[in-house]
Amino acid sequence: MSGKVLVTGHDGYIGAVLTPTLVRSRYDVVGLDTGYFSKCLLGTEPAKVPTISKDLREVEASDLKGFDAIVHLGALSNDPVGNLNKGWTEDINFHASVRLAKAAKQAGVRRFIFSSSCIMYGLSEAQFVDETAPLNPQTDYARSKVQTEQALQELADDTFSPVYVRNGTVYGLSPRQRLDTVLNAFVAEALTTGHVTMHSDGEPWRPVVHVDDLARTFGLYLSAPLETIHNQAFNNGADHLNYKIRAIGEAAVKAVPGAKLTIEARPGADQRTYRASFAKFAKTFPDFKFEWTPESGAVQLADAFRKVGLDKVAVASGKFIRLSWLRHLIDDGRLDENLKWRGVNG
Incomplete structure (x- = not known):
């Protein structure tokens, strides 16, 4: 398809890469973001697009008129945030997402691409988990998906066609950088301290995907015939990108x-382990090639972090750790206890 696309969470870690990717593909892109992380910039500011500055929980059907598709990234993005306040995750990731979808359907938006997660598989003893595998979410974030x-x-x-894009753990460079995903965190630690300390035994498996590759995959779901993807889940990645945590750490150092x-394996360390099968993705999109690996992504990150002078002070500031930054905004009085701005976008 071509046409007008709304990207929710366009000013976040993935959105700041996805939005210019779609613009280069000649989509008419509009962003929707409440601006939590607008000041969490690493490097160059991404190119601006027309923006609806609005809390996801307050979106109305009138905001969505005229769009051909919605790519829904907007969410509180990881387990520590969900663990801090279950209500936030349920309110924003679940209730607001359903509200958005209902408003989209009412507004006549037919294509709805939901950024989901392989994290919903949780602990699995299966050799590989495909889209039909039992879901075993271990956290509030995973349950919200x-x-x-x-x-x-x-x-x-027939009037509303969602697709569920189950991403692996995302890594790589973004203008709205995160240092709270595993490879990104390891590279930052290696560069600023000279070592990486792993608190699990390194044996759990994770599917991983570079943010650049991830951004390109969303173009597939925007352009695919609806009958090919309608109301289906896709593990979004490639079989060769299932990595043990130890191998991710080795790539970083x-x-x-x-x-x-x-x-330094510790009792209670995160032992979630699953290898995702990406056979369905490969069959549906046989010409797509994933260009990045954790090894090449780690080199990209290390080079970029050196270039901007990332140091212990910058890491400790919390600007690139989602939970820490939200706590900062609350402590600073800019967000209230419901994560709503005390004023116009802070």
């Missing part, structure tokens, strides 16, 4: 000469 998928399935019909990897 399951709940939203289930609610969207109930809305699907290799990108920083002299850095060392230390394994």
Whole structure:
């Protein structure tokens, strides 16, 4: 398809990469973002697009008139945030997502691409988990993805076509950088301290995907014939990008000469493990090639972090850690206890 696309969360970690990718592909892109992370810039500011500055929880059907598709990224983005306040995650990731979908359907937006997550598989003893595998969410964040998928399935019909894009763990460089995803965190630690300390035994598996590759995959779901993807889930990645946590750590230290990897397995460390099968994705989109690996991504990150002078002070500031930054905005009085601005976007 071509046409007018709304990207929610366009000013976040993935959105800041996806939005210019879609613009280069000649989509008419509008962003929707409340601006939590607008000041969390690493490097160059991304190119501006027309923007609806609005809390996801307050979107109305009138905001969505005229769009051909919505790419829904907007969410509180990781487990620590969900663990801090279950209500935030349920309110924003689940209830607001369903509200958005209902408003989109009312406004006549037919294509709805939901950024979901492989994290919903949780702990799995299967060799590989495909889209039919039992869901075993271990956190509020993961449960919010399951709940939203289930609610969207109930809305699907001839006028409204959702697709559920189950991403692996995302890494790589973005103008709205995060240092709270595993490879990004490891590279930052290696560069600023000279070592990476791993608190698990390194054996759990994770599917990983570079943010640039991820951005390009969303173009596939925007252009695919609806009958090919309607109301379906897709593990979004490639089989060769299932990595053990230890291998991710090794990629990080290799990108920083002299850095060392230390394994300090602790009781209670995150032991979620799953290898995702991406056979359905490969069959549906046979010509797509993933261009990045954790090894090349770690080199990209290390080079970029050196270029901007990332140091311990910058890491400790919390600007690139989503939970820390939200706490900062609350402590500073800019957000209230419901994560709503005390004023116009702060």
